Structures are given as structure tokens and as C-alpha cells.
Amino acid sequence: MAQLTLDDLRREPTIYLIPEWETQEEALEHLREISNEIFEEQLNGWYRVPSIWPSDRGLSSLLLWFECSFHSMVVDLCDEPIEHDEL
Numbered sequence: 346m347a348q349l350t351l352d353d354l355r356r357e358p359t360i361y362l363i364p365e366w367e368t369q370e371e372a373l374e375h376l377r378e379i380s381n382e383i384f385e386e387q388l389n390g391w392y393r394v395p396s397i398w399p400s401d402r403g404l405s406s407l408l409l410w411f412e413c414s415f416h417s418m419v420v421d422l423c424d425e426p427i428e429h430d431e432l
Contacts, residue, residue: 355412359387362419372415377404387411 361383363375376383384402387410388395399406407413421427 358412366415366417369415373404376407376413380404380407383407384410 363372366372366375381402384407388398
């Protein structure tokens with residue numbers, strides 16, 4: 346079984362698009378609204394037993410568990426529409 350390191354995980358971070366924001370506070374507010382969803386998606390990728398996940402999956406916990414950074418520019422250079430794989 347392969348052992349993932351923190352450096353391995355940092356090489357391929359998950360990117361989430363949020364609505365436009367002007368200030369860091371606005372970006373954090375957008376993140377607060379979806380923090381539980383992001384947290385659960387990430388935990389589900391690691392360990393699929395929700396009963397042992399932390400019960401507090403709000404913004405504060407998300408920021409303790411994960412490195413988050415905001416970027417104001419995304420450039421799509423593909424001709425095809427973005428598709429989301431359904432599991």
C-alpha cells in the first residue's frame with residue numbers, strides 16, 4: 346500500500362471555484378458558506394466512515410485541517426465545457 350506524504354498532497358491540491366470577491370473577508374465568507382461541503386468531500390476521499398469524522402466541519406476547523414489560499418484569476422484554455430464526474 347502506497348504511503349502518501351504531505352508533500353505528495355501539496356503537489357496536486359483540489360481547486361474550488363467560489364463567487365467573485367473583493368476582499369479577503371468576502372472570500373472567507375464564501376468559503377464559510379461551503380466549508381462543510383468541502384470538508385466532507387475531502388474526508389470522504391481519505392476515509393469513508395463518516396461516524397468518525399470530526400463533528401465540527403465549519404470554517405475554523407477547515408482552516409485548521411487544510412491549507413487554503415485564494416486566487417483571483419482562473420484562465421480556461423480548453424475548448425470543451427467543464428464536466429464534473431459523477432460517482
